[in-house]
Amino acid sequence: MNEVRRKCVGIIFGGQSNEHAISIESAKAIFAALNSDINKKKFSTKVFYINRNGKWFDSKDSLLILKHSKDIDNFIANSLFENIKIFENIDCKDIDIWFPIIHGANGEDGSIQGLLKFTQKPFVGSGLLGSALGMDKIIMKLIFSHLKIPQVNFFIIQDKNLDDNNNLKIICDQIIKKLNFPLFIKPANSGSSIGISKVINQYDILDALRKAWSIDHRIIVEEGLDVKELEVGVIGKKNLIASEVGEVNYISDWYDYDSKYKTNNKITIPANIDPNLKEKIQTLSIQSCMALNINIFARVDFFLEKDTNKIYLNEINTIPGFTKNSMFPLLWKSSGLEIDELVAKLIEYSL
Helix, strand or coil: CCCCCCEEEEEEEECCCCCHHHHHHHHHHHHHHHCCCCHHHCEEEEEEEECCCCCECCHHHHHHHHHCHHHHHHHHHCCCCCCECCCCCCCCCCCCEEEECCCCCCCCCCHHHHHHHCCCCCECCCCHHHHHHHHCHHHHHHHHHHCCCCCCCEEEECCCCCCCHHHHHHHHHHHHHHCCCCEEEEECCCCCCCCCEEECCHHHHHHHHHHHHCCCCCEEEEECCCEEEEEEEEEECCCCEEEEEEEEECCCCCCCHHHHHCCCCEEECCCCCCHHHHHHHHHHHHHHHHHCCCCEEEEEEEEEECCCCCEEEEEEECCCCCCCCCHHHHHHHHCCCCHHHHHHHHHHHHC
């Protein structure tokens, strides 16, 4: 009996976003999962690295880069690699399915998904529309408002030049009138809390706006509440499934970049919440993904206000962190899927 040919998975990682380093760690975990004892019988793997300048490397060089990622810049600088123009001489002919694991800009916003459509090969993750909507905090919030999905109060800044001091003053006055402190000022398109500031008084608004403006010229301002941070993993294609609900307890003042990746947070899965509340959160996570045409996999983040027990949807991550310590694989591990099973299931959905 002839052996069934293994499906070749092309992992794309790195990229030009400010989450470059997280992408490399996620790619490592997915590569390891695809080469587990069970999965290597079903899948072969090629990896394709994109550096911070947007240059692609072929699969042979990319594998070396992945293995030397702790000192990646020095490793590349001291190697004889030639940067490859996009898809030129890249051995992608035998790829059966792509697995893009680029977080943030050009990865989660529909850019890489649009490019991969031209290869006429399937890819793991949401399509163009779901990716673009999930990445843009402003559009996402406007759709959720229309659908009456609960969110914290927010204020949108777009089509304004914040290099103009007069505009800055007008916007500061509008924020103070419309929202209560503390505030969170965020770029509309960014991940891993990069470019976000917590503001506790009106004197800090200007610096926070300038910080967000340096990342994106569209900005969202939200009211800050005393909350618990809850997260849910969602997988599936036509019929979405929600994982256990997890809670992140962090020692910092808020869940910023350092507390996400550089400190030992206490993660509780399943979260210690009422079963009815858990069911409501899981239902909302599926409804919100369906509303934005998000499927295959995503992580949905919620706030639980401590005083009122009210639930607010925070955001959806269409390519969440996939390291061994990332919340998404941990949520599914608690729900009965080890990371190698999870990765295989996502590929099966996409095929």
